[in-house]
Amino acid sequence: MPIRLPANISSRQIPVVAGALLTLATAGAFAEGYPKAVQQLEDRGAEIVGEFDAPGGMKGYVGEMQGRPMSAFLTADGKHVIIGTLLAEDGTNISQEQVEKLLMEPRFAEAWSKLEDSDWVGDGSDEAEVVLYTFTDPNCPYCYRFREMADPWIESGKVQLRHILVGILKEDSAPKAATILAADDPESALRQHHENYEDGGIEVDRSVVSQTYNDVMANGELMSSLGLQATPSTFYRNAEGKIAMKPGVPNPKDLETMMGGPRP
Template sequence: MTLPPLKRLLQGTLLSTAVMAGVAQADDLPPAIQNLEQQGVEVVESFDAPGGMTGYVGEMQGRSLAFYLTPDGDHVIVGTMLDKDGNNLSEASIQELVEGPKFESAWPKLEESHWVRDGDKNADTIIYTFTDPNCPYCYRFRQQAEPWIDAGKVQLRHIMVGILKEDSLTKAATILGSDDPEAAMHEHQTSFEEGGIEVDRKRVSAAHLDVKANNSLMQELGLQATPSTLYREKDGKINMVQGLPNPQALERMMGPRP
């Protein structure tokens, strides 16, 4: 019997331990969980799940996922678990056991990355956001954040990446390599709808390796969209939002609207 395709696995396929016949067991994980490991899942942690199941969280190709071992120990369900009120229990487990610790350990790397300050250097709230200069959602996120930035409450740190278009890297390097990156970022933002900042080859030469390092950091963290934004919540835990935040997420990041 062949193993289920990866695509089916991530769509929530019910997997039987029968496919593990003849495969050597590793450690003390149940065979159904070993099956997932054979398909490239890195098991991070287990926990008690509703319905007598055992929950697991793990990562695969930078993507976090949750999966549940049935009480008979013979099957695993990969996917999202909701409670009777519609709350996403899988997301909470992933955040607590996988993404929270991962982003906590990554925070010093964000601090040491190549970023552009946007806002008061003494602002109480510091937020890191991966920004591609050709990303319309990055542009809109900066517009959303403007009241907090103008009020001196938030400092955005744009970790400049070049991933979306052919000239994304050169535009990002032009901003990073300028004498005043914050002013260059403002110039790009105000001219975004007309194509943004004009590429300067001298600045590109000075900063293109920095942009490539940021690209690598984004890939290392398993982030696949811009903006990807990391921030500390009130309890000190680090959270992440990919894409354009909704109004509720925006206030969780930045506090009440000024």
């Protein structure tokens, strides 16, 4: 997650740390397990998932605090820990690189199999070279916009967009999602909904909602378990084959990256 630093910080300073400095004196530099200063973070609710060698003789740690990614740095004396973002003098965001490597990449790789096993609706050719999973609320205007932007790749057969339908925005979001999932041809129902989105989308069929309502709820639980709060949130493989996630409507450059190439 990008962090804006004060404009008065000079790039000539020693790698900058933006965040809170916890002065945590300890009786011994290194106890069993993590150093005592780092254990203070755990005592405050942090979950450490990995560590790395940081500049200046420091040791870096990556984890989560209150559901948010965090990085922390143990000073060379082993007695103090700094929470925040570490920048090199050339502008490299050392914290972000390590958060992505140690926290986000493993999490997204694990998430991919869960997405595959979820109740999704295919949008595009089953033979498409590129597959994306996107959490979609039937009433989400940004989901509608994203689908419009992706249309050239989908229609060309290059991309299949797999919609994991959730109901989080309006009272009829879940019933609409359940109606689509319960249709004899969910893909056609989804297209019908999209084509009529500006007129309210698909009409809820109360006679079938109960058949798939629990599936919609399960999709919502999956979304929450991945720490996502808004639609669309889209998972894809980047050029290196690693799983990445893009929240919201992508800009044109990001869209080409997600779709695996330029607009057909």
